[in-house]
Amino acid sequence: MEEDSELLFAYSRRGDVESLSALVRRHAVWMQAFLRALLPTAADAEDAFQETWVRVVKSAGKYRGGKVKPYLAVIARSVAIDRLRRTGRVVSLDVDDEEGSSAAERIPDAAPSPRERLEAKATSEDVREAVRALPEGPRQVLLMRIEGELSFREIASELGVPLGTALTWMRVATLKLKKMLGD
Numbered sequence: 456m457e458e459d460s461e462l463l464f465a466y467s468r469r470g471d472v473e474s475l476s477a478l479v480r481r482h483a484v485w486m487q488a489f490l491r492a493l494l495p496t497a498a499d500a501e502d503a504f505q506e507t508w509v510r511v512v513k514s515a516g517k518y519r520g521g522k523v524k525p526y527l528a529v530i531a532r533s534v535a536i537d538r539l540r541r542t543g544r545v546v547s548l549d550v551d552d553e554e555g556s557s558a559a560e561r562i563p564d565a566a567p568s569p570r571e572r573l574e575a576k577a578t579s580e581d582v583r584e585a586v587r588a589l590p591e592g593p594r595q596v597l598l599m600r601i602e603g604e605l606s607f608r609e610i611a612s613e614l615g616v617p618l619g620t621a622l623t624w625m626r627v628a629t630l631k632l633k634k635m636l637g638d
Contacts, residue, residue, distance in 0.1 A: 459523035467515035528603025593628035
């Protein structure tokens with residue numbers, strides 16, 4: 456199986472559409488969950504997903520290597536922020552969407568068993584409340600680190616804060632979640 460960077464290079468250098476399609480398939484689930492956590496509605500997230508890939512296609516020639524998932528996460532976050540700015544909407548990640556689910560509930564599980572689904576359902580309200588209680592900065596760092604797999608340097612750069620602040624916000628998120636969830 457080809458590496459993500461090889462697929463992106465194959466598309467950017469040779470216009471290999473199959474490579475791009477493979478890349479989209481590999482990254483669709485986490486990217487849609489990431490955008491869904493950042494945007495107020497499923498429709499907004501779907502539009503942002505499409506726009507993210509349009510930007511990837513347009514900027515493919517500028518890709519110089521490195522991990523593809525963080526590269527895609529930065530583009531997706533930028534698209535989400537641009538969409539929020541255009542619409543003038545301010546969105547909190549802890550607000551329920553039109554289906555009544557929070558950001559914590561929209562993060563997909565990797566094929567959970569029925570028992571795991573029951574256990575997750577039993578604790579989902581606790582997790583939702585814990586995520587709601589996180590301040591904006593720590594919540595963003597947590598999502599970017601977990602969903603986007605960004606390094607703390609990349610997170611700090613994207614948020615426009617010092618590295619120490621990003622690290623502190625992650626520590627705050629972790630400690631608060633542990634305390635609230637009783638772990």
